[in-house]
Amino acid sequence: MSQDAITTATLGVPRIGRKRELKFALESCWSGKSDETALLDTAQKLRAENWKEQQAHGIARIPSNDFSLYDHVLDTAVMVGAIPARYGWDGGPVSLDTYFAMARGRQGDDAARGCCGVTGASALEMTKWFDTNYHYMVPELTADQTFALTSKKPVEHFLEAKALGIHTRPVLLGPVTFLKLAKPVGGDFDTLALLPTLLPVYEELLKALAKAGADWVQVDEPCLVLDLDAGEQQALVSAYAQLGEAVPGLKIMLATYFGALGDNLDCALNLAVDGLHVDLIRAPEQLDAVAATARKGQVLSLGILDGRNIWRADLAAIRDRIAPVIEARGANLIELAPSCSMLHVPIDLDLETQLDADLKSWLAFASQKMGELSVLGRAFGGRAPEVADALSDASRAIAARAASSKVNDPAVQARAAAVDASQMQRKNAYTVRAATQHARLRLPAFPTTTIGSFPQTSEVRKARAANARGDLSDADYKSFIERETEGAIRWQEGAGLDVLVHGEFERNDMVQYFGEKLSGFAFTKHAWVQSYGSRYVRPPIIFGDVSRPEAMTVAWWKYAQSLTEKPVKGMLTGPVTILNWSFVRNDMTRADVCCQIALAIRDEVIDLEEAGAAIIQIDEAALREGLPLRKSDWKSYLDWAIRSFRLTASGVGDETQIHTHMCYSEFNDIIDAVAAMDADVISIETSRSRMELLDAFKSFKYPNEIGPGVYDIHSPRVPGVDEMADLLVHARKRLSDDQLWVNPDCGLKTRKWDEVKPAIANMVAAARSLRQRA
Ligand code: GLN
Numbered sequence: 024m025s026q027d028a029i030t031t032a033t034l035g036v037p038r039i040g041r042k043r044e045l046k047f048a049l050e051s052c053w054s055g056k057s058d059e060t061a062l063l064d065t066a067q068k069l070r071a072e073n074w075k076e077q078q079a080h081g082i083a084r085i086p087s088n089d090f091s092l093y094d095h096v097l098d099t100a101v102m103v104g105a106i107p108a109r110y111g112w113d114g115g116p117v118s119l120d121t122y123f124a125m126a127r128g129r130q131g132d133d134a135a136r137g138c139c140g141v142t143g144a145s146a147l148e149m150t151k152w153f154d155t156n157y158h159y160m161v162p163e164l165t166a167d168q169t170f171a172l173t174s175k176k177p178v179e180h181f182l183e184a185k186a187l188g189i190h191t192r193p194v195l196l197g198p199v200t201f202l203k204l205a206k207p208v209g210g211d212f213d214t215l216a217l218l219p220t221l222l223p224v225y226e227e228l229l230k231a232l233a234k235a236g237a238d239w240v241q242v243d244e245p246c247l248v249l250d251l252d253a254g255e256q257q258a259l260v261s262a263y264a265q266l267g268e269a270v271p272g273l274k275i276m277l278a279t280y281f282g283a284l285g286d287n288l289d290c291a292l293n294l295a296v297d298g299l300h301v302d303l304i305r306a307p308e309q310l311d312a313v314a315a316t317a318r319k320g321q322v323l324s325l326g327i328l329d330g331r332n333i334w335r336a337d338l339a340a341i342r343d344r345i346a347p348v349i350e351a352r353g354a355n356l357i358e359l360a361p362s363c364s365m366l367h368v369p370i371d372l373d374l375e376t377q378l379d380a381d382l383k384s385w386l387a388f389a390s391q392k393m394g395e396l397s398v399l400g401r402a403f404g405g406r407a408p409e410v411a412d413a414l415s416d417a418s419r420a421i422a423a424r425a426a427s428s429k430v431n432d433p434a435v436q437a438r439a440a441a442v443d444a445s446q447m448q449r450k451n452a453y454t455v456r457a458a459t460q461h462a463r464l465r466l467p468a469f470p471t472t473t474i475g476s477f478p479q480t481s482e483v484r485k486a487r488a489a490n491a492r493g494d495l496s497d498a499d500y501k502s503f504i505e506r507e508t509e510g511a512i513r514w515q516e517g518a519g520l521d522v523l524v525h526g527e528f529e530r531n532d533m534v535q536y537f538g539e540k541l542s543g544f545a546f547t548k549h550a551w552v553q554s555y556g557s558r559y560v561r562p563p564i565i566f567g568d569v570s571r572p573e574a575m576t577v578a579w580w581k582y583a584q585s586l587t588e589k590p591v592k593g594m595l596t597g598p599v600t601i602l603n604w605s606f607v608r609n610d611m612t613r614a615d616v617c618c619q620i621a622l623a624i625r626d627e628v629i630d631l632e633e634a635g636a637a638i639i640q641i642d643e644a645a646l647r648e649g650l651p652l653r654k655s656d657w658k659s660y661l662d663w664a665i666r667s668f669r670l671t672a673s674g675v676g677d678e679t680q681i682h683t684h685m686c687y688s689e690f691n692d693i694i695d696a697v698a699a700m701d702a703d704v705i706s707i708e709t710s711r712s713r714m715e716l717l718d719a720f721k722s723f724k725y726p727n728e729i730g731p732g733v734y735d736i737h738s739p740r741v742p743g744v745d746e747m748a749d750l751l752v753h754a755r756k757r758l759s760d761d762q763l764w765v766n767p768d769c770g771l772k773t774r775k776w777d778e779v780k781p782a783i784a785n786m787v788a789a790a791r792s793l794r795q796r797a
């Protein structure tokens with residue numbers, strides 16, 4: 024074997040800056056506090072910092088054009104000139120104003136700032152990037168769409184790095200994935216039909232990159248891990264037949280990630296590209312098949328570090344696993360890389376000065392992963408002593424983590440191992456329960472309620488921040504929250520709502536609030552990850568066995584219920600949502616972690632029942648987002664997700680009504696699973712899709728009660744009584760009257776009181792008008 028290091032590569036690094044510099048620069052520019060030059064300056068500094076850091080780690084293939092001011096899919100749309108007419112683009116270079124209008128919408132009244140007399144324009148839609156918690160802007164394409172190379176950002180960034188003496192590998196979003204992610208507008212058509220029109224733009228760009236001095240480009244086609252039909256596979260074949268030949272001497276590393284190539288393996292390996300990157304974290308089993316069938320001379324990039332999670336890697340184990348492949352193919356045909364772009368992990372663990380030292384020694388963020396990569400790259404040739412040390416350090420940390428009492432709680436493990444089917448089963452079937460519950464609750468027809476949270480005003484947030492800083496005592500904070508809660512209860516009574524909520528004023532976030540009270544969770548100070556644009560999140564870290572040391576919500580519920588005769592819902596976040604919005608330990612299956620969380624929340628459900636709650640809502644906002652990318656994996660996910668929900672909910676008696684809430688309207692394909700959750704009442708989003716989702720209930724008779732949202736809480740608009748009544752009339756065509764609840768689409772925390780109050784008044788009036796008509 025060669026004594027040389029193996030080539031190392033990253034596919035992309037976080038863009039936001041260690042101190043969230045990008046966010047602050049964006050927001051300052053948007054608010055007019057600073058100008059575009061200041062923003063572009065910050066962006067350039069961040070890029071330089073990223074390149075230099077990777078260079079310092081000795082990474083051989085350093086990406087460029089992985090940076091974006093807002094989103095890389097939006098950048099691609101702009102690059103190829105796919106700019107919808109409503110933005111008034113004149114065909115020249117795309118201004119930042121237009122770019123941000125596509126990202127965030129343009130208000131009608133500040134149209135004066137925009138060019139060409141354009142008035143308000145809504146933003147592009149936003150949706151989840153594969154199964155990550157990153158959201159991209161959905162490009163809009165028309166059937167007669169034309170494309171033109173409109174931005175040369177990839178070339179500019181390549182040259183910018185070159186000027187710093189750093190030779191980079193530009194990253195492009197591949198044309199097939201781009202078209203597949205785009206949405207057809209002005210009539211339904213297959214966006215892939217636009218491929219022949221789009222490819223010349225990519226060709227032109229590749230030529231420009233080669234001319235600027237690039238020898239490799241990374242082209243991302245993560246669509247290769249999805250279920251593809253023959254037409255889609257053919258699109259990939261023809262795209263790369265054309266692009267692979269486009270520029271002699273310019274090599275393409277085709278990057279796939281987020282899953283196994285599976286039945287697209289042959290297709291992927293036969294594309295006319297020089298290298299193929301595969302995700303060996305999500306799909307370690309594909310290593311042998313890929314290595315065995317790769318073409319002669321083709322470079323394989325092995326995604327062996329987790330680009331989606333934050334755990335330190337077992338470097339010696341990785342080395343041993345890939346050694347035979349390197350031996351067989353030759354070191355010069357192998358690259359080592361994270362599984363995907365490190366966009367999905369925080370930047371630097373060193374910033375976490377307050378994290379438990381043991382936990383910290385088990386983690387690796389993007390900077391630390393670069394270090395790991397560099398060690399792995401040098402782990403095959405002559406063994407430098409520092410490499411050997413790094414390998415054994417990593418092994419020691421992994422062993423310490425596995426044995427740690429901070430991770431292992433024998434009582435939790437025993438309890439989870441003993442879970443049996445009877446704990447996932449309510450005592451009686453819904454019809455029996457419903458009779459008991461209705462007798463207890465005595466609600467009117469079409470009962471009205473809300474989803475849980477009320478506006479988190481700046482006073483509420485300020486009080487929480489002051490309490491965290493120590494400027495507001497716990498006692499004063501508590502009485503402040505009590506006053507807010509009391510105000511909310513009084514207002515709800517006055518508004519005539521039937522089932523009340525306490526308002527969630529004490530909660531910072533529906534997952535964090537619970538994570539902070541559960542054992543096995545840790546929180547960071549600086550570990551931000553981009554969710555979309557300038558919105559970043561700090562997901563909780565589930566590092567150990569999960570349990571609930573004490574009740575988390577009972578006191579607040581009791582307080583709220585003490586103020587009123589009307590039922591107040593207990594309000595909890597469900598186990599699947601907590602799991603899907605956290606960094607999850609990788610030494611157990613997600614299903615097993617979820618089961619532990621379910622047991623902890625189950626304890627809270629039982630305590631709320633004991634305290635007297637007649638209704639308990641368990642939110643599963645993120646259940647659908649967790650669906651695997653491949654249809655064939657759905658069943659197994661849904662099986663354990665639904666089991667976890669049922670385990671959480673089934674500890675109560677018939678007379679306790681369990682609600683759940685889900686934040687979306689696409690239900691048709693998982694309606695059986697949703698019904699299998701066996702919640703007594705479910706509330707869902709429907710108002711934006713004008714109850715289209717209720718199509719799901721045409722062929723499937725949903726057995727329990729359901730509140731299809733009639734108030735779109737995503738908009739400041741106050742819907743009228745008739746409008747909401749119409750939606751309900753529509754819902755009655757699919758659902759029987761005794762099934763139907765009346766509620767908004769989701770929680771109201773992002774709205775203002777002066778929107779919420781009239782909207783809820785109208786909603787109650789709509790329910791009353793329905794009662795009269797019934
Ligand atoms: N109870 C939560 C709230 O109202 C639910 C939010 C959600 O599902 N996203 O805020």
Ligand code: ZN
Binds near residue numbers: 474685687769770
């Ligand atoms: Zn919701």
